[in-house]
Amino acid sequence: xxxxxxxxxxxxxxxxxSSDLSDRLVAVKSLQYLGDEDALEPLIAALGDESLAVQKLxxxxxWELANPKAVPALLxxxxxxxxxxxxxxxxxLGELIxxxxxxxxxxxxxxxxxxxxxxxLILLRKIHDVQSLPYVxxxxxxxNAQLREAAVTTLxxxxxxxxxxxxxxxxSDPDDSVRRATVLTxxxxxxxxxxxxxxxxxxxxxxxxxxxxAAKSLELHADPAAVVALELAIADEHWxxxxxxxxxxxxxxxxxxxxxxxxxxxxxxxxxxxxAAKSLAALKNPAALNAxxxxxxxxxxxxxxxxxxxxxxxxxxxxxxxxx
Amino acid sequence: MALITQRVxxxxxxxxxxxxxxxxxxxxxxxxxxxxxxxxxxxxYMKYDECWFCLPCEKECPTNAITVQIPFLLR
Amino acid sequence: MNTQWMKTDVLxxxxxxxxxxxxxxxxxxxxxxxVLILEKANIRRSGAIAMGMxxxxxxxxxxxxxxxxxxxxxxxxxxGILNQKAVYQTGKLGFEVIQELESxxxxxxxxxxxxxxxxxxxxVGKYVLPMPEGKDLKQILxxxxxxxxxxxxxxxxxxxxxxxxxRAIGAVGFDVRNGDFVVIQAKAVVLCTxxxxxxxxxxxxxxxxxxxxxxxxxxxxxxxxxxxxxxxNIECFQINPLIKDYNGPACAYVASPFGAYTANAExxxxxxxxxxSGQMMLEVWKELNSGKGPVQLKMTxxxxxxxxxxxxxxxxxERPSRGRFHEGRGENYRTHGVEMNISEIGLCSGHSASGVxxxxxxxxxxPGLYAAGDMASVPxxxxxxxxxxxxxxxxxxxxYIADLEHIEPDAExxxxxKTRIYAPMTRPNGVPHTQIEYxxxxxxxxxxxxxxxxxxxxxxxxxxxxxxxxxxxxGARDPHExxxxxxxxxxxxxxxxxxxxxxxxxxxxxxxxxxxxxxPEKNNEEWFCHVNLKKDSSGEMFLFKRPVEPYIVDVDxxxxxxxxxxx
Ligand SMILES: Cc1cc2nc3c(=O)[nH]c(=O)nc-3n(C[C@H](O)[C@H](O)[C@H](O)COP(=O)(O)OP(=O)(O)OC[C@H]3O[C@@H](n4cnc5c(N)ncnc54)[C@H](O)[C@@H]3O)c2cc1C
Ligand code: SF4
Ligand code: SF4
Numbered sequence: 001x002x003x004x005x006x007x008x009x010x011x012x013x014x015x016x017x018s019s020d021l022s023d024r025l026v027a028v029k030s031l032q033y034l035g036d037e038d039a040l041e042p043l044i045a046a047l048g049d050e051s052l053a054v055q056k057l058x059x060x061x062x063w064e065l066a067n068p069k070a071v072p073a074l075l076x077x078x079x080x081x082x083x084x085x086x087x088x089x090x091x092x093l094g095e096l097i098x099x100x101x102x103x104x105x106x107x108x109x110x111x112x113x114x115x116x117x118x119x120x121l122i123l124l125r126k127i128h129d130v131q132s133l134p135y136v137x138x139x140x141x142x143x144n145a146q147l148r149e150a151a152v153t154t155l156x157x158x159x160x161x162x163x164x165x166x167x168x169x170x171x172s173d174p175d176d177s178v179r180r181a182t183v184l185t186x187x188x189x190x191x192x193x194x195x196x197x198x199x200x201x202x203x204x205x206x207x208x209x210x211x212x213x214a215a216k217s218l219e220l221h222a223d224p225a226a227v228v229a230l231e232l233a234i235a236d237e238h239w240x241x242x243x244x245x246x247x248x249x250x251x252x253x254x255x256x257x258x259x260x261x262x263x264x265x266x267x268x269x270x271x272x273x274x275x276a277a278k279s280l281a282a283l284k285n286p287a288a289l290n291a292x293x294x295x296x297x298x299x300x301x302x303x304x305x306x307x308x309x310x311x312x313x314x315x316x317x318x319x320x321x322x323x324x
Numbered sequence: 325m326a327l328i329t330q331r332v333x334x335x336x337x338x339x340x341x342x343x344x345x346x347x348x349x350x351x352x353x354x355x356x357x358x359x360x361x362x363x364x365x366x367x368x369y370m371k372y373d374e375c376w377f378c379l380p381c382e383k384e385c386p387t388n389a390i391t392v393q394i395p396f397l398l399r
Numbered sequence: 400m401n402t403q404w405m406k407t408d409v410l411x412x413x414x415x416x417x418x419x420x421x422x423x424x425x426x427x428x429x430x431x432x433x434v435l436i437l438e439k440a441n442i443r444r445s446g447a448i449a450m451g452m453x454x455x456x457x458x459x460x461x462x463x464x465x466x467x468x469x470x471x472x473x474x475x476x477x478x479g480i481l482n483q484k485a486v487y488q489t490g491k492l493g494f495e496v497i498q499e500l501e502s503x504x505x506x507x508x509x510x511x512x513x514x515x516x517x518x519x520x521x522x523v524g525k526y527v528l529p530m531p532e533g534k535d536l537k538q539i540l541x542x543x544x545x546x547x548x549x550x551x552x553x554x555x556x557x558x559x560x561x562x563x564x565x566r567a568i569g570a571v572g573f574d575v576r577n578g579d580f581v582v583i584q585a586k587a588v589v590l591c592t593x594x595x596x597x598x599x600x601x602x603x604x605x606x607x608x609x610x611x612x613x614x615x616x617x618x619x620x621x622x623x624x625x626x627x628x629x630x631x632n633i634e635c636f637q638i639n640p641l642i643k644d645y646n647g648p649a650c651a652y653v654a655s656p657f658g659a660y661t662a663n664a665e666x667x668x669x670x671x672x673x674x675x676s677g678q679m680m681l682e683v684w685k686e687l688n689s690g691k692g693p694v695q696l697k698m699t700x701x702x703x704x705x706x707x708x709x710x711x712x713x714x715x716x717e718r719p720s721r722g723r724f725h726e727g728r729g730e731n732y733r734t735h736g737v738e739m740n741i742s743e744i745g746l747c748s749g750h751s752a753s754g755v756x757x758x759x760x761x762x763x764x765x766p767g768l769y770a771a772g773d774m775a776s777v778p779x780x781x782x783x784x785x786x787x788x789x790x791x792x793x794x795x796x797x798x799y800i801a802d803l804e805h806i807e808p809d810a811e812x813x814x815x816x817k818t819r820i821y822a823p824m825t826r827p828n829g830v831p832h833t834q835i836e837y838x839x840x841x842x843x844x845x846x847x848x849x850x851x852x853x854x855x856x857x858x859x860x861x862x863x864x865x866x867x868x869x870x871x872x873x874g875a876r877d878p879h880e881x882x883x884x885x886x887x888x889x890x891x892x893x894x895x896x897x898x899x900x901x902x903x904x905x906x907x908x909x910x911x912x913x914x915x916x917x918x919p920e921k922n923n924e925e926w927f928c929h930v931n932l933k934k935d936s937s938g939e940m941f942l943f944k945r946p947v948e949p950y951i952v953d954v955d956x957x958x959x960x961x962x963x964x965x966x
Contacts, residue, residue: 022344025386029349033443035545057386064538066504091532095504128513156511188511209704240658240702269700270668271658299667301964302660355440355449355614356607357554357575357879372879374607377720380444394724397605398644 009036016042024054032061040065044073056085063092071096075108078119090119099127106135114144121150125157133158137166145175152178156185163191171197176207183210187217195221199229202245208238215244222251234260239269246275253282262291265307270300277303281310284317333396335377336370342389343367350381350390400821402580406805407435407550409796410585412557412570413619414438415446416782417772417789418591419540420496422549424793425589432797434549437583439556439575439882440614443541446593447612447749447773448782451534451716453653455507456520456781458497458528459490463517466490468524470952476522476676477752477778478908478921479956480632480929482948484759485777488791489784496786497528504539506532518656521674522963527652531712534719555581556882557618559816560588560626560768561808567626567767568806571816578824578878580817582808586800587767589792590755591785592619594637594773595893597886599743599848600840601646606833608646610639610742611773616886617893619774620746620755624892628763629756629933631776631945633900636849636912637747638680640694643740647718649696654709659698662736663691670963675750677910682964684741684849684911695736706732741911743840744848746893749785751912752778753900756931756945761792764933767803769796822871823884829874832883839866839887843894849914851901860898866891895940896932903942904930923957 012034015027028046031039043065046058059077062070074096077089097105105127109120121139124132136158139151152170155161167189170182183201186194195218202214215233218226226248233245234257246264249257261283264276277295280288292314295307336359345366351359359381360371368390375395382390393399409425411418414436425434438445459469469490470483497515501507508516508529517525530536544551557572561584569584596611607613624630640661642649651661651673663669663686670682683694698706710732714722725731748754754776761769771788773780780788823829846859870888875881906922907915928944935941 023346026344026346029347029384029386033349033352035542053386064542066542094532095506125511157513159512209702239700271700299665302668302671305671352441353444355445355612357440357882374613374883376607376609376613377723378444378449378612379719380449383450383719384444392720392723394645394720394727395605395608397603398608398646398724399727 009038013042021051028054028057028061032064040067044070047073052082056088059088059092068096071101079113079116086115093123094126097123097126102127102129109135118146118150121154124154128157128159130158130160140166145178149178149181152185153181156188164189165191168193171201179210180213183213183217187220195223195225199226202229203232208241211241212244215248219248219251224252227252227254231257231260234264239272242272243275246279250279250282265291265295270303273303274306277306277310281313284314286314286318289314332373334370334373335375335393335395337391338368339389340367342387349384353380353384400578400580405583407585408432408800409434409587410570410583411436411589413592414442415593416448417785419544420786420789421589421771421793423543423547424790425797426547426549428794428797436551437555437557438553441553442551444537448536450719451536452530452782453650453717454527454529455783457526457783459493460515464524467952471954472521472524473779474954475959476961481778483951488759489780489787492787493783496783503543505536520652522672534716558820558885560622562626563806567765573820575878575882584805586803587796589769589796590619590623591772592774594745594747595620596745597890598745598893599843601743603644606836610641610646611745617889621889621892623755624934626765627934628765628768629931631756631929631931632752633896634904634913635752635909637745637751638911639742640683640739641742643738645724647721649737649739651696653712657705657709658701659696662695662697664693666697672963677912678961679963681910694739697736698732747773748776748778749773749780760795761788823873823875823881826874827876830872832873832880832887835873836887839890847897849911851915853917856898856902863895863898899940899942900930
């Protein structure tokens with residue numbers, strides 16, 4: 001039986017050398033199905049085939065073999081002029097890369113090739129190693145917005161990084177997606193300016209997704225100092241900002257916000273109404289009961305359920321106090 | 325029972341100019357085993373109208389020769 | 400026609416999710432032992448996860464939930480009828496399975512800190528773990544099967560389990576390409592043939608436009624039955640809320656963590672939880688009948704970037720033709736809700752609870768016969784449950800065979816089965832399988848689709864019994880058609896079981912799955928039990944009550960009732 005397999009393997013390996021493109025395509029595909037480790041070197045060689053189609057199939061075949069020996073060769077594909085090959089190689093490496101390849105990656109980061117740099121920044125997220133920080137930071141000042149965004153996103157994935165004041169200026173980046181990514185990363189940093197700056201962005205950035213992300217990050221910080229900014233955001237013009245601001249607010253409930261919450265109970269969007277009901281539950285203030293009663297016949301079932309729960313929570317809390 | 329030939333709109337379309345004669349990739353992976361080679365042309369075709377529109381055939385074709393449409397009854 | 404004889408220690412029928420795992424685990428338990436996977440298709444791309452999966456629906460990850468909490472949630476959502484010890488296994492071993500899959504290269508979603516990024520879709524607790532890059536699951540499993548040196552025979556369909564001296568001793572079937580008769584002797588048999596997915600007829604009328612991979616026609620249900628094993632909860636049908644006509648998941652589990660939700664035509668939620676259950680299906684059914692339908696998965700309120708992200712996941716994985724379907728209709732998540740409908744019925748423990756009875760070791764009631772995955776009776780087991788029970792079946796089968804020898808199968812039985820299988824080939828001009836199947840499944844719709852009505856089900860049952868003779872009209876012209884013919888035999892068996900079990904349980908339970916018009920209430924006094932069925936010594940289908948095993952996790956099923964709509 002093993003003889004059969006050998007001869008099958010040899011047949012495809014031979015065909016892989018053919019001058020006829022269709023033969024090489026069939027061969028590389030068949031080697032992919034066969035999954036024989038002995039095809040490793042020939043497949044690595046096929047990454048240099050003159051046909052892009054053969055190259056791409058070779059990437060897939062090597063991915064399926066999942067032999068770490070293919071990593072350096074696959075890394076080269078990250079700079080391929082062909083988008084599909086780059087994407088396939090990135091996925092393959094996402095699976096095959098391991099922490100002991102860190103130096104190889106950092107080395108590749110120095111290559112003067114946009115695609116290589118971008119893809120390597122993404123791969124560094126799989127390794128989570130703080131050692132790569134000094135190599136990532138210079139990209140914050142890159143001319144290229146994609147690289148700035150990739151770098152500040154990668155920062156979020158580097159374990160043990162708690163402070164990084166060099167990220168903060170990116171909050172004023174001219175590019176929306178850079179600011180969106182930066183704001184999310186700041187959810188994980190504890191530099192003293194972070195919360196005030198997030199509050200500022202939450203209420204003043206022109207891009208609603210930046211504002212929404214700021215609310216998400218403030219939820220992680222759960223800092224009472226953010227309440228005023230969150231109150232403003234609960235009346236934001238975009239419903240997602242309102243929703244996430246309410247969720248963040250729930251981490252540090254504050255009685256002064258009640259009128260705004262009651263207003264939010266009649267929001268146009270059911271998600272906002274539901275969060276408003278949850279928020280009022282968190283306050284446990286009986287003064288909200290009247291407004292909540294009216295929400296009981298909200299057309300949205302989820303809002304009704306949370307309103308009912310809020311009423312029960314408040315009533316239970318009131319009882320406890322009067323019993324005490 | 326009488327045999328009749330009935331035209332059906334089949335979901336799997338093979339671009340014969342791209343299909344490689346020595347290849348059987350799509351045929352090997354189809355979970356319903358509905359593809360075959362036309363012995364005359366050496367090209368793949370849909371032999372049985374029993375497709376789940378799941379797409380392995382299309383994804384595994386080395387030359388992008390296959391297109392799977394949603395079967396007409398569901399379109 | 401040739402006969403191929405094969406011999407192995409552990410025979411695994413069906414190389415899908417559970418089957419590949421069973422093979423790998425059997426080889427890990429005893430690398431010297433011989434393990435053979437028999438697969439109707441090609442294991443590289445077969446079964447429910449042929450194109451990967453959107454996510455893990457039942458991940459019990461330490462720090463997020465405990466096996467006990469998981470057992471509680473499933474006990475409540477399955478109205479108390481379950482073997483908790485079996486469900487506990489999924490809760491307990493699921494995490495190891497996820498870690499092992501990850502070490503093989505399967506990617507699960509993680510947050511920036513490298514922790515599993517679980518989502519809440521169930522009523523309580525976070526159990527859904529997305530796998531946006533899950534499309535290569537099956538190739539990865541295939542690679543592991545090869546690495547562990549389990550043998551694989553593709554394109555052979557099993558038709559019967561071989562039984563002798565009260566234990567399973569192998570299986571028979573045929574090669575669906577060259578027509579060879581195949582006999583495999585084994586010391587233990589693991590059935591992993593998936594759901595009974597071609598039971599009801601989709602509203603489109605297209606036989607293969609099913610939710611389940613249509614290769615799974617209830618083969619294992621029928622084979623286990625004929626082998627003499629017990630089946631259970633068959634009346635607890637699988638009915639799913641699916642994209643209308645397309646009949647695939649919409650998929651709320653993916654989209655709801657992004658802010659999408661199930662809504663009525665007015666855009667309002669009418670259920671509080673998108674986790675699939677009979678209770679949820681009953682609410683959908685009521686909403687559709689209340690004039691507030693159609694029901695939709697609503698995403699139009701979301702922004703461009705979020706929708707684009709949902710699309711990338713939904714259109715790359717699991718059922719990648721979803722995008723094509725919407726496009727063909729000129730519909731778009733940005734402007735249109737995804738119209739949903741109630742699917743036709745099926746049998747599948749992966750989603751509901753019906754299957755071949757197994758205990759916490761994946762043993763059926765027949766010695767030497769194991770079952771795992773959608774055809775084994777562990778409720779709401781989904782993909783991780785299939786892996787867990789595949790693993791249990793593989794390892795326990797290896798233990799079981801330690802001192803066993805092969806037994807020669809009965810020559811008479813083989814001859815009879817050969818005649819049965821090849822009968823349609825002797826009638827090349829017989830009625831085509833497509834027509835025989837269409838009519839059978841239409842009858843299933845007519846008489847079994849809930850709400851279940853006593854008289855209708857009785858008529859249905861009579862039709863299914865009589866259909867035995869109809870099957871004898873069926874003709875096949877090649878081995879491929881023969882495969883489809885034999886599948887119709889399996890479908891008929893499942894239809895009869897579904898009718899009988901539904902008639903037997905005289906109460907309503909599991910929401911729409913077993914909603915009986917004549918007995919609209921749940922009756923724990925009389926029916927807090929399993930309804931099991933098996934083939935008795937005279938060859939008749941015999942139904943009986945089987946008590947629910949004592950709970951290992953305390954749940955008061957009188958007060959803790961599953962509810963997704965009442966506030
Ligand atoms: C469209 C869809 C989406 C889903 N989404 C999710 C999800 O997101 N998350 C989740 O956790 N679960 C999901 N599930 C459920 C999950 O995929 C299944 O519960 C699980 O994969 C079942 O595994 P299995 O081994 O029982 O069946 P399968 O993986 O289907 O394997 C059955 C195998 O048996 C073979 N076979 C059948 N009959 C025979 C025979 N007679 N002889 C030989 N071979 C045979 C088949 O070809 C197939 O390979 C989904 C299911 C479907 C259909
Ligand atoms: S996979 Fe493509 S090239 Fe190969 S046989 Fe099928 S259609 Fe032809
Ligand atoms: S879409 Fe699926 S069922 Fe249809 S031909 Fe391709 S592989 Fe086969």
